[in-house]
Amino acid sequence: MKLRKYSTRAKLHHSYILGTVLHPCLRSHWFAATADPDDAAAQEEAIRNAEVVFKYIAETYLDTPTPSHPPAVMHKPIARPVVKTSSFLASACSFQRPITAATTTPTLKRTPREELAEELTRYFDFEAAPIERQEGEEGCSNNTNEPSAPEVLLNPLLWWKIHATDFPIISRMARDYLAIPATSVAVERVFSKSRHICSNLRSSLKETTITMALLTKVWIRSGLFEMMPPKILRRKHGDNGAT
Numbered sequence: 001m002k003l004r005k006y007s008t009r010a011k012l013h014h015s016y017i018l019g020t021v022l023h024p025c026l027r028s029h030w031f032a033a034t035a036d037p038d039d040a041a042a043q044e045e046a047i048r049n050a051e052v053v054f055k056y057i058a059e060t061y062l063d064t065p066t067p068s069h070p071p072a073v074m075h076k077p078i079a080r081p082v083v084k085t086s087s088f089l090a091s092a093c094s095f096q097r098p099i100t101a102a103t104t105t106p107t108l109k110r111t112p113r114e115e116l117a118e119e120l121t122r123y124f125d126f127e128a129a130p131i132e133r134q135e136g137e138e139g140c141s142n143n144t145n146e147p148s149a150p151e152v153l154l155n156p157l158l159w160w161k162i163h164a165t166d167f168p169i170i171s172r173m174a175r176d177y178l179a180i181p182a183t184s185v186a187v188e189r190v191f192s193k194s195r196h197i198c199s200n201l202r203s204s205l206k207e208t209t210i211t212m213a214l215l216t217k218v219w220i221r222s223g224l225f226e227m228m229p230p231k232i233l234r235r236k237h238g239d240n241g242a243t
Helices: 002-011 014-021 028-034 040-063 088-092 112-124 149-154 156-162 168-177 185-197 207-221
Strands: none
Touching: 014 028, 014 040, 014 168, 028 040, 040 112, 040 168, 112 168, 149 156, 156 168, 185 207
């Protein structure tokens, strides 16, 4: 009961909407699955409401300059991606996506707001959507650096890293919002581990030292640091250590 209470509140928060739309496999059309399956008007309204919130937040990014990138590479139109896994994320992504034809428009001088509107339209139309590799196919489906749909499910930031030039403004939103942890469990575990460092025998440690010790331990376990085993010096009998 308590979980359902907070789940309802979370789904109304803009961070939940943005995080869902920013997932390359979901985007705004996923919200149609939250409406009545027999009511097409309700499904369109759910999609439209999500896109309105997304556009409102995206416009706030126009106040900050966008880093310059090389020209984006146009991708071929992709049909409905099919993810062949039994995970919850895969089942959540198994909904009908729109199929749009990629059109090359001449480069014209446009205002930042017009560029954002065009970028949002391409993203909502599932341009460059992740696809499933064919069985027996070596490498990725359309590009040697392109992640497959199962890889994107587990690591959407990898997809955004590759397509940052295609969606320069939205990719900045992805870096900001997809980095937000879904729960505070990991943070609480870090604080729980602090009691092993801040013991009675270490009551004089400074806050900087405690922070560095906690983060270093987490980073090592996460594989961000590669620890080298200590060098073992073997001394022979009669060796005084002189070189």
